Amino acid sequence: MGDKQRSLPGLPVPGSGGNGAEVERSTEPRLKVVDRRQLLLRTVDVERLIPEDHPARAIWEFVGRLDLSGYTEQVRSVAGGAGRPAFEPQLLLSLWVYSYSQSVSSARAIERLCEHHPAYQWLTGMEGISAHTLSDFRVTHAETLHELFVQTLGLLSADGLITLERVMLDGTKVRANASSHRFRRKPRVEAYLKEAREAVEALEAQTEEESSRQMQAAQQRARRERQERLELALKEYDKLEAAKSRVKRVSTTDPDARVMKQAEGGSAPSYNVQVSTDAAHGLIVDIEATQAGSDYQQLTPAIQRIEQNMQRAPEQMVVDGGYISSHNITEMAKRGIDLVGPESENKSAATNRRKSYKYYGVSAEYEASKFIFDTQTNTYVCPQGKRLRYDAKQESHGTRRYRYKASKLDCQTCPAKSQCCPRARHGRSIERSELLPEVAEFRQRMKTDEAKAIYKTRSQVAEFPNLWIKAKFGLRQFSVRGVAKVSVESQWVALTYNIQQWIRLLWRPKLVSKLVPA
Numbered sequence: 001m002g003d004k005q006r007s008l009p010g011l012p013v014p015g016s017g018g019n020g021a022e023v024e025r026s027t028e029p030r031l032k033v034v035d036r037r038q039l040l041l042r043t044v045d046v047e048r049l050i051p052e053d054h055p056a057r058a059i060w061e062f063v064g065r066l067d068l069s070g071y072t073e074q075v076r077s078v079a080g081g082a083g084r085p086a087f088e089p090q091l092l093l094s095l096w097v098y099s100y101s102q103s104v105s106s107a108r109a110i111e112r113l114c115e116h117h118p119a120y121q122w123l124t125g126m127e128g129i130s131a132h133t134l135s136d137f138r139v140t141h142a143e144t145l146h147e148l149f150v151q152t153l154g155l156l157s158a159d160g161l162i163t164l165e166r167v168m169l170d171g172t173k174v175r176a177n178a179s180s181h182r183f184r185r186k187p188r189v190e191a192y193l194k195e196a197r198e199a200v201e202a203l204e205a206q207t208e209e210e211s212s213r214q215m216q217a218a219q220q221r222a223r224r225e226r227q228e229r230l231e232l233a234l235k236e237y238d239k240l241e242a243a244k245s246r247v248k249r250v251s252t253t254d255p256d257a258r259v260m261k262q263a264e265g266g267s268a269p270s271y272n273v274q275v276s277t278d279a280a281h282g283l284i285v286d287i288e289a290t291q292a293g294s295d296y297q298q299l300t301p302a303i304q305r306i307e308q309n310m311q312r313a314p315e316q317m318v319v320d321g322g323y324i325s326s327h328n329i330t331e332m333a334k335r336g337i338d339l340v341g342p343e344s345e346n347k348s349a350a351t352n353r354r355k356s357y358k359y360y361g362v363s364a365e366y367e368a369s370k371f372i373f374d375t376q377t378n379t380y381v382c383p384q385g386k387r388l389r390y391d392a393k394q395e396s397h398g399t400r401r402y403r404y405k406a407s408k409l410d411c412q413t414c415p416a417k418s419q420c421c422p423r424a425r426h427g428r429s430i431e432r433s434e435l436l437p438e439v440a441e442f443r444q445r446m447k448t449d450e451a452k453a454i455y456k457t458r459s460q461v462a463e464f465p466n467l468w469i470k471a472k473f474g475l476r477q478f479s480v481r482g483v484a485k486v487s488v489e490s491q492w493v494a495l496t497y498n499i500q501q502w503i504r505l506l507w508r509p510k511l512v513s514k515l516v517p518a
């Protein structure tokens with residue numbers, strides 16, 4: 001604001017009468033006028049741009065405790081060599097962590113914020129950083145970032161914030177950077193790829209007169225990128241076919257994305273992000289973006305990753321019904337991990353069996369329950385007094401099934417065949433089933449008050465980081481494409497979340513006790 005006082009022409013300047021005569025006073029209000037033409041030179045105390053308790057200081061301090069040699073080893077600029085020095089990894093890491101904590105996930109937005117935002121100016125020391133540098137740093141150091149995440153877990157464990165006594169696993173669907181309308185079947189993608197290859201070749205054959213060099217380079221880049229995406233989409237079909245997947249359409253924008261059901265209803269191209277949270281203080285001990293639409297195959301891989309990250313397995317895993325299967329129950333029992341999850345009896349199997357009796361024309365008097373089991377001989381006796389002998393066994397849905405078969409001759413000559421097994425070409429067979437011991441023990445344990453009380457805390461602990469990541473960090477949709485890059489972005493978010501919790505749990509209370517001594 002300029003310091004000039006406005007005086008209007010034709011009016012006396014207030015207080016100018018010096019001869020004792022009464023001075024006519026103006027009723028015009030005195031206003032300060034904005035002067036935008038002035039040039040100002042100001043001193044800026046960078047250190048005082050943000051207050052003592054600003055989270056940017058805490059992030060800088062935490063990142064400073066990490067061993068960043070994994071990043072510095074990759075810096076190509078050397079002392080005394082040509083070219084500009086590289087930005088220090090502590091700065092780039094702190095910038096990204098602070099940005100994610102402020103729901104900023106765009107390198108261009110950070111570049112702009114570095115020009116005027118006090119927290120960004122404090123972090124950079126008022127240096128400008130290009131979006132290109134920031135963007136490269138975020139996605140090209142996947143392994144180093146993972147090592148850093150592991151280091152972070154080590155520091156948080158050393159501070160007593162992670163115990164692994166109880167870990168809660170939950171999956172959340174995060175939208176992919178792809179449109180639902182770009183999913184195509186294989187023949188269509190092959191046709192697109194042929195067109196894309198022809199377009200690239202045609203562009204390469206163009207002379208400079210037909211197109212400016214700059215425009216040609218831009219067009220070539222765009223068409224090559226399209227060609228690469230389509231080639232990736234075709235590779236994805238090969239993977240799906242090899243895995244005998246039922247998925248028949250692949251996105252031409254992000255071939256790794258899958259159409260998944262959303263919690264709020266409907267379906268959308270997404271990734272299933274698996275988040276393991278330590279119950280002691282709600283810190284994330286593992287995060288992984290997967291292409292799986294359902295959760296039940298994700299429990300064992302999550303435990304393997306936690307073991308790799310922490311060098312030991314959790315003592316207890318708490319999961320929702322989507323992870324409970326006989327395979328997971330037996331696998332956790334084998335690993336000595338206490339599994340807690342909702343008991344889910346397979347009611348549909350019994351319903352299906354009843355339906356199948358009707359379908360096969362079996363009358364009520366000849367249902368399996370009317371056959372008597374003889375434990376001595378391990379055989380069944382049918383209502384007509386014939387024996388059904390043990391034939392085979394199989395395990396599924398937490399149950400071991402034993403099959404018993406009647407002889408073909410007995411059934412073919414039986415007067416009750418039309419009621420018992422009208423469609424059987426050989427002989428009637430029935431199944432005896434028993435729960436696997438691990439499944440029986442699990443179901444028994446889940447009926448206890450202790451297990452029910454533990455499970456009640458699941459949604460509060462396990463779903464909190466998922467909600468926080470979406471609501472506070474704005475990660476409702478990934479800003480990058482491909483499962484590898486999406487996993488990197490997930491790691492950034494988990495790192496940011498953990499550092500934020502460290503600020504809340506340790507850094508801020510310590511600062512308060514320092515500023516306000518008891």
Ligand code: SF4
Pocket residue numbers: 382383384385386406410411412414415416417420421427428
């Ligand atoms: S059809 Fe076979 S199993 Fe059924 S009642 Fe007759 S003999 Fe027994």
